[in-house]
Amino acid sequence: MHELSIAASIVDSVTESAAAYPNTHVKEVRLRVGALASVIEESLQFCWEITIEGTPLAGAALVVTRLPVVAHCAQCDADVELDGVQSFRCPRCGTQAAELRQGRELEIESIEIEDEAEVKG
């Protein structure tokens, strides 16, 4: 249940970044979350709603893009997408692929901001 801490970190970072754009509000926050990041989206969405209440981010949607695990297979000499997170083996040749290329991401990719004045008008 560290999703609450994660949600609070996102609110802090986005609030800080959005301050550079006066007279706007944040409509959407887009995340990239790897399959190995140990974050459950449902739980994060729930915490997000609670965390943004009463902040400048109130009403902002959280959009999560899940990233599969990608590892380097030495045998195939290629980066391969793994089938789930139960086995770190190349799906093509079955060799163990320990070198991760993707899957631990926990990033804010972008935010969508909207002009306040136009919303009111």
Added chain:
Amino acid sequence: MTTRIVELRQGILKKNDELAAGLRGRFADAGVLVLNLVSSPGTGKTAFLERTLRELLAHGSRAAALVGDLETDNDARRLAASGAPVRQINTHGICHLDAEMIGRHLEGWDAVGGEKDVALGGLDYLFIENVGNLVCPSSYDLGERIRVVLLSVTEGEDKPLKYPGLFNSADAAVITKMDLAEPCGFDRALALKNINEIRPGIRIFETSAKTGAGMEEWLGYLDESRARRV
């Protein structure tokens, strides 16, 4: 309606990662090997660490520990009985340690002649016993050089498959309570296979804090790791 996309491309835990990077630099400068011990509650992290500290001190090494729990300082008192300097971190409900907590609890351990004469530079090893939890600690870098995941023979052999995020992020794995392997019907081969499936090639130590089994190999690994990059 004008909307704009602003690319941020930043880590959600950027602040933690920056603090952790600062700690890692401090630890490297001090020449102290820092290990982060992670497992579920009840795996025996404290008993394993107690024995590790006792044996390290007996061999003339200098070691200290930070121990995280939601409440109580029971573990710190147990660990301090080894003679090593120990500090308790109470998270009061938070399910993991973070880099800020580590930094805060190292205060006074920087200068020679500080509390109990502990200085980071005078230590060979600093162990951080994380809050018992196999999910949340995986995202929080504490500035450690080695992350150790522990698994006891009384837990299921499929724990690595159930918690791949954490097992995959570990640098070493320790199986605890090996003295209970037989009565528990522990399937050793299956446990080793599962750990290796999730983290191919990881070093695995089979230990018992009670009998001392596997401790020599573990201490050898600590010594090797310290010599390797300090």
